Each structure stands twice: as C-alpha cells, then as structure tokens.
Amino acid sequence: MTAPPLAGTAKTEPSAATRGRSAVLAAGLLAALGLLVLVALLSVALGARSVPLSTVLTAFTAPDGSSDHTVIRELRVPRTILGLGVGAALGLAGALMQSLTRNPLADPGLLGINQGAALGATIAIGLLGLTNPAVYVWFAFAGAALASALAYALGSAARSGASPVRLALAGVALGMVFTAVSSAILRMDSQAFDRMRFWLTGSLAAQTSDVIIRLVPFMAVGIALGLLLAKPLNALALGEEAGRALGVAVGRTRVLTAVAVTLLCGAATAGAGPLWFVGLAVPHAVRAVVGPDQRWLLPYAAVLAPVLLLGADIVGRVIATPGEVQVGIMCAVVGAPVFILLARRRRLAAL
Amino acid sequence: MTTPVRVGPYSMRPAPRALVVSLALVAASVALALVAISTGEFTVPVADIVTALFGQGTPVAELIVSQLRAPRVVTGLAVGAAFGLSGAIFQSLTRNPLGSPDFIGFTAGAATGGVLAVVMGGTAVQIAAGSMFGCVISAVLVYALAFRRGVQGYRLVLVGIGVNAVLLAADNYLLTKANINDAANAGAWLNGSLSGRGWDHALPVAIALAVLVPVCCAVSRPLRMMEMGDDAARAVGIRVEPVRAAAIVAGVLLCGVATAAAGPVMFVAMAAPQLARRLTRSPGVTLIASALTGAVLLTAADLAAQRLLAPTQLPVGVLTAAIGGTYLALLLRKDRR
Numbered sequence: 069m070t071a072p073p074l075a076g077t078a079k080t081e082p083s084a085a086t087r088g089r090s091a092v093l094a095a096g097l098l099a100a101l102g103l104l105v106l107v108a109l110l111s112v113a114l115g116a117r118s119v120p121l122s123t124v125l126t127a128f129t130a131p132d133g134s135s136d137h138t139v140i141r142e143l144r145v146p147r148t149i150l151g152l153g154v155g156a157a158l159g160l161a162g163a164l165m166q167s168l169t170r171n172p173l174a175d176p177g178l179l180g181i182n183q184g185a186a187l188g189a190t191i192a193i194g195l196l197g198l199t200n201p202a203v204y205v206w207f208a209f210a211g212a213a214l215a216s217a218l219a220y221a222l223g224s225a226a227r228s229g230a231s232p233v234r235l236a237l238a239g240v241a242l243g244m245v246f247t248a249v250s251s252a253i254l255r256m257d258s259q260a261f262d263r264m265r266f267w268l269t270g271s272l273a274a275q276t277s278d279v280i281i282r283l284v285p286f287m288a289v290g291i292a293l294g295l296l297l298a299k300p301l302n303a304l305a306l307g308e309e310a311g312r313a314l315g316v317a318v319g320r321t322r323v324l325t326a327v328a329v330t331l332l333c334g335a336a337t338a339g340a341g342p343l344w345f346v347g348l349a350v351p352h353a354v355r356a357v358v359g360p361d362q363r364w365l366l367p368y369a370a371v372l373a374p375v376l377l378l379g380a381d382i383v384g385r386v387i388a389t390p391g392e393v394q395v396g397i398m399c400a401v402v403g404a405p406v407f408i409l410l411a412r413r414r415r416l417a418a419l
Numbered sequence: 420m421t422t423p424v425r426v427g428p429y430s431m432r433p434a435p436r437a438l439v440v441s442l443a444l445v446a447a448s449v450a451l452a453l454v455a456i457s458t459g460e461f462t463v464p465v466a467d468i469v470t471a472l473f474g475q476g477t478p479v480a481e482l483i484v485s486q487l488r489a490p491r492v493v494t495g496l497a498v499g500a501a502f503g504l505s506g507a508i509f510q511s512l513t514r515n516p517l518g519s520p521d522f523i524g525f526t527a528g529a530a531t532g533g534v535l536a537v538v539m540g541g542t543a544v545q546i547a548a549g550s551m552f553g554c555v556i557s558a559v560l561v562y563a564l565a566f567r568r569g570v571q572g573y574r575l576v577l578v579g580i581g582v583n584a585v586l587l588a589a590d591n592y593l594l595t596k597a598n599i600n601d602a603a604n605a606g607a608w609l610n611g612s613l614s615g616r617g618w619d620h621a622l623p624v625a626i627a628l629a630v631l632v633p634v635c636c637a638v639s640r641p642l643r644m645m646e647m648g649d650d651a652a653r654a655v656g657i658r659v660e661p662v663r664a665a666a667i668v669a670g671v672l673l674c675g676v677a678t679a680a681a682g683p684v685m686f687v688a689m690a691a692p693q694l695a696r697r698l699t700r701s702p703g704v705t706l707i708a709s710a711l712t713g714a715v716l717l718t719a720a721d722l723a724a725q726r727l728l729a730p731t732q733l734p735v736g737v738l739t740a741a742i743g744g745t746y747l748a749l750l751l752r753k754d755r756r
Contacts, residue, residue: 222748222751234751237576238748240580241751244685245745245748247740248744255734391595393592397589400587407580408581408582411574411578411581412564
C-alpha cells in the first residue's frame with residue numbers, strides 16, 4: 069500500500085513508472101482496437117460463402133451489385149455492426165456490474181437482466197404486436213431495469229451487501245421465471261414463436277439493418293455513460309465510506325451505473341437476444357492483465373468483448389457450414405468454463 | 420420422542436406427524452387424480468371412472484379415461500414422486516436445498532441426452548436410454564468439476580449452473596440441427612410437459628419407483644445420520660461409502676427416468692423436499708413424504724397448466740418454472756436474516 073496523498077499535494081506529478089505503465093496500457097488498447105478491426109473484417113469476409121478481403125474492400129469502394137457485394141453489404145455488414153455494438157454493450161455492462169456490486173459473478177445473463185429484457189421484448193412483440201424496434205426497445209429497457217432491481221433487492225442482505233453466491237442464485241431464479249413467462253406467451257402465439265425462436269437462442273443474424281440502426285443510439289449513449297463512470301467507480305471500489313470521503317456522490321454514481329447497465333443490456337438483448345457469459349468472461353480476463361483500474365478496465369472490456377463475440381460468431385458460422393451455430397450457443401460454450409473456473413476458486417473474493 | 424414399536428428382531432420409531440402428513444398427501448393425490456380424470460371438456464362422473472378403467476363403461480368414457488386422462492395422471496404422479504425422491508436424496512447428500520438435480524445440471528443432462536435421441540428420430544426406449552445416459556454423464560461431470568478435496572455445497576451449485584448453461588446451449592444447437600418435425604417434438608418435450616403421455620410413458624417410471632423406493636427406504640435412516648457429517652455417521656456404525664453410492668445411483672436413475680417421461684420439469688425436485696420437511700416438521704430431509712409431495716405438486720401443476728389459460732394448454736414445465744423461480748426468490752429473501 070502506498071501512503072495516501074496529503075491534502076494539498078493530491079495533484080502530484082505521476083511518477084515515471086506510472087507514466088510508463090500508462091503508455092504500455094494505451095498502446096495495448098490501440099492494439100486491441102486493431103484486433104477488433106481485424107476481427108470485424110474477418111466477420112465480413114468469412115461465412116458459409118467466404119469472400120476474399122480484397123472483394124470486401126471493393127464492396128465499399130466500388131460496389132458493382134454482384135452477389136458477393138450484395139451479401140457483404142446487406143447481410144454481413146449489418147451483422148458485424150450488431151456484433152460490435154452488442155459485444156461492447158455486454159462487455160461494458162458486465163464490467164460495470166462487477167464493479168458496482170463488487171461481485172465477481174455479476175453478468176447480465178447470469179443475473180437474469182438479459183432474460184428480463186427478453187421478456188419485455190416478448191410482451192411487446194408477442195402480446196402487443198409491436199414491430200418497430202424503436203418502440204419495443206423501451207419494453208426491453210423496462211424488463212432489464214425491473215430485473216436488475218429485483219436481482220439486487222433479492223441478492224443483497226441488509227448488513228453485508230450482496231454476497232456473490234446469493235446474487236447469482238437470485239439472478240438464476242429470476243431468469244428462470246422470466247424465461248418461463250416468455251415461453252408461455254410464445255406458446256399462445258405460434259407466429260410470434262416462429263419469429264422469435266432464433267432470437268431467443270441469441271443470434272446476430274436475426275435482425276435487419278434498419279432495426280440495428282435504431283438500436284445503435286441507445287448503445288452509444290450507454291457506452292459513453294458507462295465509460296464516464298470509471299473515475300467515481302474507482303473511488304467506490306475502496307468502499308462506500310472511502311468513496312464519499314474522496315468526494316464521490318455515491319447515490320448518483322449508483323443510479324447512473326444502473327441506468328448505463330439497463331441501456332446497454334436492454335439494447336443488446338433487443339438486438340441479439342439474451343446472451344450469457346460475454347459480460348462475465350471478458351472483464352475477468354481484462355482485469356487479470358490491466359489490473360483493477362476502471363479507467364483502463366472499462367474501455368478494454370468494451371473493445372475486447374466484441375472481439376470475443378464476433379470471434380464466437382465467426383467460428384459458429386464456419387464450423388457448421390452450410391448451416392451455422394448461433395452465437396448464443398457459442399457464448400455459453402466459451403463462457404461457461406470461465407464461470408466454472410471462477411466457481412472452483414476456494415474463496416470468491418469480493419471485488 | 421415416541422416409544423419404539425418392536426416386532427420380533429425389528430424395531431421402529433413411528434413419527435405420528437409424518438404418518439398423518441403422508442396419509443393426507445396420498446388422499447390429496449387421489450383427489451387430484453379424480454378431478455383431473457373426471458373434469459375437462461368432456462365430464463366423466465367419478466362413479467364412471469372405475470367402470471371405464473375396467474372396460475365396462477361407454478366407449479367414449481373408456482377412450483377418454485383409460486387412453487387419454489388416466490395415463491397422463493399416472494405419469495404425472497409417478498414423475499412427480501420420482502423427482503421429489505431424487506431431489507430429497509441429493510438435498511440430503513449436499514445438505515443444501517439448492518443441491519437438487521434440477522438446479523445442478525442433472526435434469527439438464529438428462530434433457531440433452533433425450534433431445535439427442537429425439538433429434539436422431541429415436542424410439543421411446545431410445546429416448547429413455549438417452550435421458551438416463553445423459554443424466555449419469557452430467558452427474559459425473561458436475562461432481563468431477565466441483566471436486567476439490569471434497570465437494571462443498573455452494574461450489575457444487577455454481578458448477579451445476581455453469582454446466583446447466585452449456586447443456587442448454589447444446590439443446591438449442593440440437594434443435595437447430597434437427598428437421599422441423601423432430602425440432603417441434605423436441606422443443607415441446609424440452610419445456611417439460613405431460614400432454615399426450617400414454618401408458619408406455621408411465622410404465623418405466625412406475626417400474627423404477629417400484630425398484631428404487633425400497634432402496635431409498637433402506638438408506639433413509641443412514642442418510643439422515645450422514646447429514647450430521649460423515650464422521651458422526653461412522654461413529655454410530657454407518658458404512659458411509661456404500662450408503663452414499665446407493666443413494667447417488669438411485670437419485671440419478673430416478674431423475675433420468677422421470678425426465679425421460681415428462682421432459683425436464685424444473686423445481687419439483689427442489690421444492691418438494693423443502694415443502695415436505697415443513698409439512699412433517701422433520702429436522703432433516705424426509706424421503707417418502709418428499710416423493711408424495713412431488714406427486715401432489717406435479718399433478719396439481721399439470722391440472723392448473725391445463726385449465727388456467729384454457730383453451731391454451733401450457734406445458735406443465737413452464738408453470739413449475741414460473742412458480743418455482745418465485746419460490747426460490749422468496750426462499751433467498753427469507754434466508755437473509
């Protein structure tokens with residue numbers, strides 16, 4: 069532990085070592101962005117019908133209306149953009165939730181928030197017959213907000229805060245209820261069931277580009293808000309009292325984090341269905357490398373989670389040609405082992 | 420403490436409350452069964468049920484009673500009992516209400532095995548075999564992954580949740596690979612449903628119960644002692660390892676055979692032992708009362724699932740998941756002192 073800075077000298081010059089570390093982390097973030105661009109290009113190029121990268125580039129610079137270019141512009145690009153947005157949203161939401169609840173098992177899927185959003189969207193699409201995503205996304209937000217409030221209320225004990233296991237159990241219980249109600253609604257309407265079947269598994273292919281365009285603003289606002297919360301969350305990591313002493317508005321930070329999580333999870337679920345584990349695995353992996361500083365953790369999680377999601381989506385497309393494995397399935401297969409590894413740790417350390 | 424009753428070399432200590440509760444549960448399940456068989460779109464008077472079952476009633480009543488409603492009710496009772504018993508065994512072994520097969524991935528494993536058989540166009544026997552196999556594999560997997568100098572309660576539950584997620588993903592994958600008819604069948608089965616169950620579904624569960632209930636009775640008392648810890652149980656002369664092995668085998672088989680018949684119906688295995696414990700005011704998990712509670716729960720849930728949103732028929736698994744999840748949430752709430 070370093071000694072706390074004395075009053076008046078709080079704004080000392082960062083030491084050479086700190087600056088060096090910052091430079092390394094910034095370079096790493098750039099490299100991660102480069103990786104993301106590469107994966108995005110691969111996601112556009114690869115699939116049941118793979119296209120060389122040069123054709124991908126000409127599809128943007130000089131579209132000639134050939135079938136390859138049509139596939140790229142109408143199918144692959146929207147899908148990739150959706151993957152970028154959903155991945156960033158879920159990775160950031162997971163990191164924010166882990167930070168806010170100080171719970172290593174926090175994940176939008178595990179805590180039932182994505183299932184709550186899915187229930188909201190199911191009610192809107194299946195029961196009320198709404199088709200405009202700019203309208204039904206609000207139902208997804210309502211579902212996500214309700215689910216996160218319920219999970220937190222059930223999972224937290226008055227004295228000791230939310231214990232990791234209790235929060236996970238509350239989330240799983242709620243997720244089951246939400247999923248059951250969703251499937252009961254879909255049972256009554258076979259047309260809605262047919263429309264929503266793939267979406268409920270978690271798929272990036274289930275949406276058209278006009279839907280995606282309407283979801284992007286919500287994701288963008290959520291991501292911006294989430295990234296801005298890094299500093300107060302850093303202070304809160306020391307505990308509520310210490311955070312308050314460092315000048316953080318505790319209540320406001322909590323509320324804003326909850327708003328960001330709700331926006332991110334609601335928009336991501338409205339786009340790709342209820343996905344598990346993306347928000348769990350990526351922040352843990354990132355934390356192992358960059359450490360607990362939220363100012364680095366949050367952007368890294370937002371950049372690397374779409375790498376995982378798009379990577380999983382590409383693998384799902386390639387391993388089962390001519391069909392494909394939906395990304396929700398791939399996420400569970402990739403993410404659950406991480407979760408099991410965490411669960412096997414002797415003590416679930418609070419974050 | 421009640422006075423022991425001795426008959427020759429055997430002695431037992433009857434628990435009057437448990438006995439009364441068990442009899443009441445039997446009466447409740449009979450009453451539910453009669454309601455389920457006699458009412459519906461076509462009402463069969465209770466008096467006509469027996470004649471119809473023995474082939475003495477009108478052809479319509481016979482068709483409805485002995486081909487449609489009775490097998491469904493019997494399957495429901497048997498599956499509920501099997502889930503209740505299996506849940507009681509594992510909750511006793513893990514000393515944790517969440518250590519029940521539907522929560523730690525055993526039921527999901529049985530479901531995946533069953534779906535694999537359904538998707539490959541398997542017969543009823545192959546589906547049952549697939550379920551049993553899947554249940555055994557997932558049980559081994561969960562225990563192996565959770566093992567770390569012993570299997571500690573919450574680690575088992577968390578590992579089970581993780582394995583559960585992978586198995587659900589596997590189910591979804593199999594559904595997308597299947598042709599549309601198989602996928603529809605498998606999807607309906609995966610919800611957990613008693614609709615359209617015939618005698619060929621009821622029979623395997625009934626046979627499994629007939630064989631395994633005596634085994635469970637035999638291990639019931641040692642299991643109760645083992646809830647106090649292996650060392651304490653050994654000190655009073657219980658051979659811990661064989662008892663545990665027998666209990667695990669019985670629990671896995673019951674879970675597998677029940678899932679094969681009705682699909683993965685969630686929460687009966689979790690809730691039944693807890694309710695039975697509260698009803699009998701017993702200090703530990705009670706096996707027989709749990710089985711009876713499971714039978715009553717599932718039959719009542721199926722009746723409600725058929726009638727609540729009529730004419731829409733809900734699969735019973737959807738209803739149990741909705742009720743059970745709420746119950747679990749309340750349990751967590753109450754648990755936070």
